[in-house]
Amino acid sequence: xxxxxxxxxxxxxxPKDAQTPGHRLLLRGGYIRQVGQGIYxxxxxxxxxxxxxxxxxxxxxxxxxxxxxxxxxxxxxxLWEESGRYQTVGSExxxxxxxxxxxxVLNMTHEEVIVDAVRANIxxxxxxxxxxxxxxxxxxxxxxxxxxxxRVREFTMKDGYSFHRTDExxxxxxxxxHKAYTRIFKxxxxxxxxxxxxxxxxxxxxxAHEFMLVSDVGEDTLxxxxxxxxxxxxxxxxxxxxxxxxEAMQPLTNVETPGQKTIDEVTTFxxxxxxxxxxxxxxxxxxxxxxxxxxxxxxxxxxxxxRALRTxxxxxxEDSEFASFGSVAGFVGPLGVDTAKVTLLFDESVxxxxxxxIGANAVDLHTTGFNFTRDLPxxxxxxxxxxxxxxxxxxxxxxxxxxxxxxxxxxxxxxxxKYTAAMRFEYSEEDGSLAIPTMGCYGIGVGRxxxxxxxxxxxxxxxxxxxxxxxxxxxxxxxxxxxxxxxxDVGRKVxxxxxxxxxxxxxxxxxxxAGFMFADADLIxxxxxxxxxxRNQKKGVAELKYRVVEPPADLPxxxxxxxxxxxxxxxxxxxxxxxxxx
RNA sequence: CGGGGUGUGGCGCAGUUGGCUAGCGCGCGCGCUUCGGGAGCGCGAGGGCGCGGGUUCGAGUCCCGCCACCCCGACCA
Numbered sequence: 001x002x003x004x005x006x007x008x009x010x011x012x013x014x015p016k017d018a019q020t021p022g023h024r025l026l027l028r029g030g031y032i033r034q035v036g037q038g039i040y041x042x043x044x045x046x047x048x049x050x051x052x053x054x055x056x057x058x059x060x061x062x063x064x065x066x067x068x069x070x071x072x073x074x075x076x077x078x079l080w081e082e083s084g085r086y087q088t089v090g091s092e093x094x095x096x097x098x099x100x101x102x103x104x105v106l107n108m109t110h111e112e113v114i115v116d117a118v119r120a121n122i123x124x125x126x127x128x129x130x131x132x133x134x135x136x137x138x139x140x141x142x143x144x145x146x147x148x149x150x151r152v153r154e155f156t157m158k159d160g161y162s163f164h165r166t167d168e169x170x171x172x173x174x175x176x177x178h179k180a181y182t183r184i185f186k187x188x189x190x191x192x193x194x195x196x197x198x199x200x201x202x203x204x205x206x207x208a209h210e211f212m213l214v215s216d217v218g219e220d221t222l223x224x225x226x227x228x229x230x231x232x233x234x235x236x237x238x239x240x241x242x243x244x245x246x247e248a249m250q251p252l253t254n255v256e257t258p259g260q261k262t263i264d265e266v267t268t269f270x271x272x273x274x275x276x277x278x279x280x281x282x283x284x285x286x287x288x289x290x291x292x293x294x295x296x297x298x299x300x301x302x303x304x305x306x307r308a309l310r311t312x313x314x315x316x317x318e319d320s321e322f323a324s325f326g327s328v329a330g331f332v333g334p335l336g337v338d339t340a341k342v343t344l345l346f347d348e349s350v351x352x353x354x355x356x357x358i359g360a361n362a363v364d365l366h367t368t369g370f371n372f373t374r375d376l377p378x379x380x381x382x383x384x385x386x387x388x389x390x391x392x393x394x395x396x397x398x399x400x401x402x403x404x405x406x407x408x409x410x411x412x413x414x415x416x417x418k419y420t421a422a423m424r425f426e427y428s429e430e431d432g433s434l435a436i437p438t439m440g441c442y443g444i445g446v447g448r449x450x451x452x453x454x455x456x457x458x459x460x461x462x463x464x465x466x467x468x469x470x471x472x473x474x475x476x477x478x479x480x481x482x483x484x485x486x487x488x489d490v491g492r493k494v495x496x497x498x499x500x501x502x503x504x505x506x507x508x509x510x511x512x513x514a515g516f517m518f519a520d521a522d523l524i525x526x527x528x529x530x531x532x533x534x535r536n537q538k539k540g541v542a543e544l545k546y547r548v549v550e551p552p553a554d555l556p557x558x559x560x561x562x563x564x565x566x567x568x569x570x571x572x573x574x575x576x577x578x579x580x581x582x
Numbered sequence: 583c584g585g586g587g588u589g590u591g592g593c594g595c596a597g598u599u600g601g602c603u604a605g606c607g608c609g610c611g612c613g614c615u616u617c618g619g620g621a622g623c624g625c626g627a628g629g630g631c632g633c634g635g636g637u638u639c640g641a642g643u644c645c646c647g648c649c650a651c652c653c654c655g656a657c658c659a
Binding site (some may be wrong): 014019037090146151200208219315461483513516517518519533 | 592651652
């Protein structure tokens with residue numbers, strides 16, 4: 001490829017909209033073009049990178065027995081009605097009608113479609129287990145996209161699905177895919193990625209892990225133990241908090257708190273502290289009011305709340321809705337509300353802490369001396385509703401937990417029989433009985449993986465691509481070709497020889513300054529740069545530059561022109577070795 | 583969906599209280615000089631200012647409505 005023909009212009013100033021370093025570089029390098037909110041064209045450079053990512057994914061999925069297939073983007077609404085998700089999934093799924101007024105959806109994930117495909121094609125226990133996957137376009141009408149390719153509405157995803165007769169068999173495949181994912185992310189050159197326990201959300205199922213790249217630009221919060229292997233998404237993370245309770249119980253006492261609503265205001269006013277306050281956070285779960293009580297120094301975690309309520313349909317309560325269960329915004333407390341009309345959920349921190357300040361469900365009134373065990377009926381359930389915080393004790397070893405940000409690059413779920421049962425996927429067991437298989441699903445975002453590599457591996461000049469996914473392996477920079485035809489000839493021969501050897505090469509012999517040429521090369525990020533110039537030609541060599549993370553110290557700085565290709569092949573092999581299939 | 587912000591050549595921006603042929607830098611084309619880390623000079627092409635209505639002798643500039651995009655939050659396999 002001649003650089004002047006490459007579609008995708010390199011620019012010095014990034015558009016102001018770009019927020020993250022990686023997004024800025026992808027725009028500056030001419031990798032992507034925004035079409036709409038969360039919608040991008042992958043220009044040739046980005047598409048080359050993604051194709052290489054996909055090739056690695058295919059290799060590793062095939063290695064664990066995956067069969068590639070391809071499902072449609074559009075499907076009739078009936079399939080989603082069969083699983084029940086046509087109702088439960090919100091407006092992130094794009095729905096429309098075709099010319100015959102038939103309801104359709106853009107599939108945002110493919111459990112329904114794959115179950116439909118395999119239930120018609122699998123009849124016998126002899127055919128289990130099996131793993132299928134596709135690399136295909138997904139559209140999700142996210143309320144908000146951000147960070148360039150980190151969070152988009154349309155994207156390419158590898159999604160895989162496995163089917164099994166038994167939970168043990170699912171577990172085995174799950175772990176094989178887990179290992180395959182680890183190999184994939186290593187081979188695309190990610191370094192700080194980890195797997196963590198995760199929420200199952202709308203997917204259902206029991207066991208789930210996410211693969212996360214630890215990164216400041218990530219959207220998720222990761223909880224990591226400083227001492228042991230414990231690591232989890234904050235949505236599911238636990239901690240072993242210790243609650244001291246040496247205080248004697250005080251009697252319940254009403255106190256006037258004119259205009260004092262927030263934890264801060266109330267505790268300052270009463271000369272107390274947040275550890276002695278009971279925070280009430282009110283939501284609507286569908287039509288039903290819900291109040292979550294946590295200690296004043298903790299925050300409610302919405303994902304945990306949703307699991308406790310067994311629903312995803314939760315929104316903050318409006319001030320006008322508090323009267324429906326006999327309370328008032330700012331002064332909500334657990335005593336004296338109409339429990340037939342409101343669901344009260346208590347966090348462990350409230351159950352374990354003595355003498356809390358609670359709202360009295362009346363304007364400008366609080367109550368002190370609340371004690372969970374004394375003041376509520378025996379057997380009132382206790383939940384884990386709070387965010388884990390920096391420094392909380394690890395649930396496994398008790399050492400302090402730390403928080404990091406992370407980009408979710410892949411996830412794996414054990415779904416169980418949620419979809420196979422709802423959609424009546426039955427097969428004949430060995431004894432002639434009909435059985436329903438259990439299922440796993442496995443996703444990787446291709447574009448997000450590319451974007452994550454840029455976020456992790458870059459400098460101020462551009463992306464530093466691992467050779468395994470770089471858009472070009474070699475870039476030939478031919479300096480002074482416009483002045484000296486013999487230099488142009490040498491450069492051209494190097495380029496032709498590289499191509500003949502099957503090496504993906506970008507050739508730059510434009511009549512531009514060296515600085516300009518090198519700046520472009522940095523943005524394109526070929527790991528090996530071959531510089532042909534009058535200076536080098538006099539020495540009979542081509543100069544070599546490496547754009548890689550931690551280059552081996554003993555790589556040569558030049559190679560003789562008369563035996564160039566074998567020398568370059570050897571260098572490329574060395575650079576590629578760390579990313580090879582293992 | 584709530585809050586905030588921005589829309590002026592491909593990109594980044596400037597356009598005083600409405601006023602004359604809408605500017606600047608980068609990029610692009612041509613020429614000359616340069617030529618190892620985003621060169622210099624000269625000439626030139628390219629927009630009618632997000633869209634639709636108003637007000638006015640006159641509207642990027644004022645008014646009304648809408649749209650798009652960005653950020654924060656809500657939301658999110």
